[in-house]
Amino acid sequence: MKSLYSIQIEYSPVYECIASFYAYVHQKEAKSFHLDSDWREKTKQMLPPSFAAELEDERWEVLHRIVLLAAQSPRKETVGEFLDWLGSLPAGEMYERMAPWVDSIPLNLADIRDRSLLLLSRWNEHYFSRQEETVLACLKKSAGYFQERSNSVEAPVLIDEATNGIWIEPTASLKRVVLIPQAHCTPATILDFYRGMATVLYPVIDGGIVKQDPLRQLLTITQCLADEKRLIILQTLARNMCTLGELQAAVGLAKSTVHHHVTALRRAGLIRAHYTDGSTIQGYSIRDAVFAKLPHILSQSIHGGGNER
Known part of the structure; x- marks a missing residue:
């Protein structure tokens, strides 16, 4: 029997930091994003040459499991707070947090955590921490808007509105959807399913990164x-x-x-x-x-x- 899943509207700068990193690293996908044509080159100039060169060859998928951990983190008011929490997380606890949601978990979780921590720490230092507050204010405003909307419309309709056309069907196994605003990957929606859970990073227009046009x-x-x-x-x-x-x-x-x-x-x-x-x-x-x-x-x-x- 189908049951309507619960929906959680969540704003945190952590998600936008991850989305901005994703937009920079995945150059092929970034061609469809609504960033200025020179955004990547300008961003590259903000990075130390050695770090920029490292990211040119970066093939490891940093987004997928980090978003899952961010959704469960009790500390994410700031990017620094989240990274401190991630750095203190033992590999065993990471496994316990992922096990209910992920089918296959790598054995080298500690190495993956350390690699993620290094990349996101440097990305935050040289790029994301320098972003204007208007970007984050826009995301927070969007989250507030959909939080209010959630009181009057059902979860699938709300997700459809936020993502401009993604409909997540209610099923017996899907229990929770986390709806998260992001700007750097607009107009794309970053959608991941786990066991009984989904994270939906939906596009937000009209901020310092992507402006309403x-x-x-x-x-x-x-x-x-x-x-x-x-x-x-x-x-x-x-x-x-x-x-x-x-x-x-x-x-x-x-x-x-x-x-x-x-x-x-x-x-x-x-x-x-x-x-x-x-x-x-x-x-x-x-x-x-x-x-x-x-x-x-x-x-x-x-x-x-x-x-x-």
């Missing part, structure tokens, strides 16, 4: 709509929810090409991706409410006006 929003949407195959995908989803394979059959393209199209449509907020107990998308549906807002988005882009939320 109605014209960019309109361009993103109109570029999606100016493609025949994407229009066919939208028409197909307007009739009913579909899997990637069903959409592939409808448009007659390779699965990788269809995946590219639906990713663009999802990030534009035009369609919804459905998840069930894991990071694999189970299907897609249309977000009719976004199309109802198109006249307003067009008017705002042409005539200007105040920002929303």
Whole structure:
């Protein structure tokens, strides 16, 4: 029997420090983020040359398990406080904290912890600690907004609103979802599932890193709509929810090409991706409410006006 999972709205600068590190290290993915085109080069100039060179070759995934530990940490008012806590965490306790959620845990947890601690400490020192307070204030404000919204809407709807189109289905095994604002990886959502738990780092616009831009929003949407195959995908989803394979059959393209199209449509907020107990998308549906807002988005882009939320 399905049960509605609980949702926790959480703000902490720790998550943004991790997200900013992720945005810098993963250069291929960063091309789709809404950072300024010269953000990485400017950031590189802030780093000691030896550290910058080290990050060019960095292949170890720092984000996944650190976010899980951050979600459980009792000390994360500041990045320094969290790193102190992480550094004092025995490998045995790290294992106990991860064991309920993770299928496979590396044996060299102490080495992974020390490596994570070194990387994030240096990243915080040379980059993240120098960020303007307006960035963190924007994230905190967003968390407050969705905390208030959580009193009037159900958890899946709230997540859909925050992520601009990710729907996490209630299941018997999913107990808790942690919803966390982040800016550096906008418009992407960083989604991880564990046993009975999921962390969702959703994108926030209008701060010191990524600023609200109605014209960019309109361009993103109109570029999606100016493609025949994407229009066919939208028409197909307007009739009913579909899997990637069903959409592939409808448009007659390779699965990788269809995946590219639906990713663009999802990030534009035009369609919804459905998840069930894991990071694999189970299907897609249309977000009719976004199309109802198109006249307003067009008017705002042409005539200007105040920002929303």
